[in-house]
Amino acid sequence: MQELIEKVWENPLFHNASHRIQLAWLRQELGTDAELLDLEEANRLMRAAAILACSTNQEHRKIAFRVATCTYEIFRTKSLPFDQALRVVLARLGNFPSIMTRKDVASSGKNLPLTLATEEAASAESRRVIFNKKNIYLTDFQHTLWVNLLNKKRIALAAPTSAGKSFVLQHYISSIFSNNTNNSVIYIVPTRALIAQVAEDLVEQFRDFEEEKPEIITIPIDNETPLPKNAIYVMTQERVQLALIAHKNFFAHIIIVDEAHSISEGARGVLLQWVIDDLLHRKNNSQILFASPTIRNLDVFGRLFDIKDVVEFSSVEPTVAQNFLITKIDSATKGKISIQTVGDGRSPLSHVADLTLNQNISSRIDKLVHISATLGHGQSNIIYANGAAEAENIAILLMDLFIDRPDKESLLALSELAKETVHPNYILVECVKKGIAFHYSNIPTHLRRAVEDAVSNGQIDYLICTSTLLQGVNLPAKNIFLCSPERGRRKAIESTDFWNLAGRAGRLLREFQGNIFLIDYDNWKKKPLDGPKDSIIVPAIENTIKNHEDILLSVINDDSVGKITDTENFETVFVRLFSDHMRGNLDRTLTRLGITEDTIEFKTIFDALTLAEQKITIPPSIVRKNPGISVHKQQRLLDILNNYISHSSASAKILIPKHPRESDAYKSYEAILEICYQSLLDHDTSKIKIYRFHALIARKWMLGTSLSQIIDDQIKRSPQKIIRTTIRDTLKLIENDIRFQAVRLFGCYNTLLTYALDKAGLIDLASSIPSLPLYLEIGASDKTMISFISLGLSRVTAMKLNALSARKDLDVSGALHWLRTRPLESFGLSPLLLSEVRAILLLAH
Structure with a gap:
């Protein structure tokens, strides 16, 4: 042969x-x-x-x-x-x-000649596996992954989005729960959007499961609630860290690290490495899988975590082919374009076609709008936009082009969901009626998932995306349109991100090939077709220590104020190294990075940490609970708290944050954030009063106030601003300043206040501190609303149900009972919100 x-x-x-x-x-x-x-x-x-x-x-x-x-x-x-x-x-x-x-x-x-039918049968049998009593035939890559998983191997793999690794992983997870033994799976993902996607896929996976179903948990369980015997935890590294702190018996039989290349990405990469280290320390024989689309040096994981038996393999054979089409602008004013192909991206240029659009395509946005509208007609399309504002602008222009399209009846429910979840003036409300949508990071998770579902089932045929598509969201389309794509602040997209994005062209089981249109490619800042498809990743902690040692030392020496802008990355590395130093593990951590005890680098870092240790009174077990905040800043905050506590128990009581429902909660949060902004963020609070505004929004968010109401308040506050901009800015405010920054600050404050009160013997006061970080993360503070969210309902659905419940103290089982004993029609929910409740009740049977 x-x-x-x-x-x-x-x-x-x-x-x-x-x-x-x-x-x-x-x-x-x-x-x-x-x-x-x-x-x-x-x-x-x-x-x-x-x-x-x-x-x-x-x-x-x-x-x-x-x-x-x-x-x-x-x-x-x-x-x-x-x-x-x-x-x-x-x-x-x-x-x-x-x-x-x-x-x-x-x-x-059935029509194949006998010899060919026999050949296929033999080949298929070698790749056949049984899932839930059904025969499934896998690709070579999937079968290799399946066999290694069954053999309990520790795995590092690189595979494109279309390789089908999630399909195998989810079936493997279901298989380990079918033998009636207790199992714990921790599935680490980089974003909240991926939490929702993976959790929903797992819910579907277990829908017809005949054994006892595991609990699928996405929010850390408080330390007073025992952990379930059978559970799958789908969480970001931040949530895993909270679970590790809350429960000393929180461990995993299986750890899955999705988008594992994010271990190289700043402070969150340092934290990802840290939580994996902790999980492996608690159970050193856990089966672990590192999955990423584009890693060349897969051996980095074995070295970083001192795992000797990691099996490494890549999938270089996609199940769908991609065509890269250079779309040249011959006349912008007349809309004349010529299309050339470079095959899979590495072939010589070949002319395909000349087209005239009869539209002016002088601007970048005009090119994206008119070329995609013409070439993507009747197909599934993704248009890449450089930011949220641009994504909305493109959607508006496409909607104008397709104004004669009749509204799609099947999308009216999605339109209503966008109105309920965000605001009646949100541009998505009208866009989706025409089969057009956009997708960026600050859109509420359940609305984004509803958009993704509409794309997957073919109701939306034009989706405008930003770089959030690169964060593991599985959302392929027949065509992808790009024109000078950027990631971050006007930074041209890197070749590895480009190839990752291109891998979403072509949908398995829908078509055999997908197309990537590279518009006006000659004028792109970078030429990603010439760059590598995979990357050599360097863990964030290693990059910081080896390439930015001077800045790191200034942070360790508490001499960095005003010198750096990206402080969180360096502060997280400092906290990790300080914690290891205090526990006697510094040599282990640095040796894995290639920095041994006999090197100058080791001695320099050791000496700096030893000096820092003399100024710090906080034990390492407390320091590590706030990984993104410098140890010195934590000490400054602790000194302030101790000063109050030393006066009297009455002054100590003033430090206790109020529950959001208390009338003086705003004043409490204002005072706390002033202290935090001053001591933790180095703000001059005598001049910068933004903490007052953040205290106001934080309370509204924790009270369960609807996003629509918060946006309305912002529109009234700034009536001169364009409403679309106000909506976008408010979404960003909630995600960045409330659900991230405020969570971080209140988390640090609560941790240090609890420690200070315990040390002062005021244990009763310490136990009265409310869980503000959790309230801020999920946007709820009533126990009943939190329980609805813990069941898997979206915030907007939980908010509406909470308003109908006379009791605000229901736990999860009580909330489920409440749902079961009320007629669904009495809730007054819109169709998609009602379908959420039905899905939860169906799963609970």
């Missing part, structure tokens, strides 16, 4: 025909005239693809897939059984999921 493979590959006629069939497919996609191959040539191409599919060479296999799918989609089955031929190619490639993409291919197995 190898000789036959080489004969096909070395034949220039094959490559010529392969090139022409791919061009013909692209021209058919674009609706232009295509030079078709004759039937005999197409037949020869399909035969050649069937031979190359037997190769182990990745280039051979990729071409086999492209040639076979293009030939099938152009000729179909009018004259020859190309459905059977494509099935043979896909089976030989081990790409069994793609067989189900087209009905005639899926049903053609």
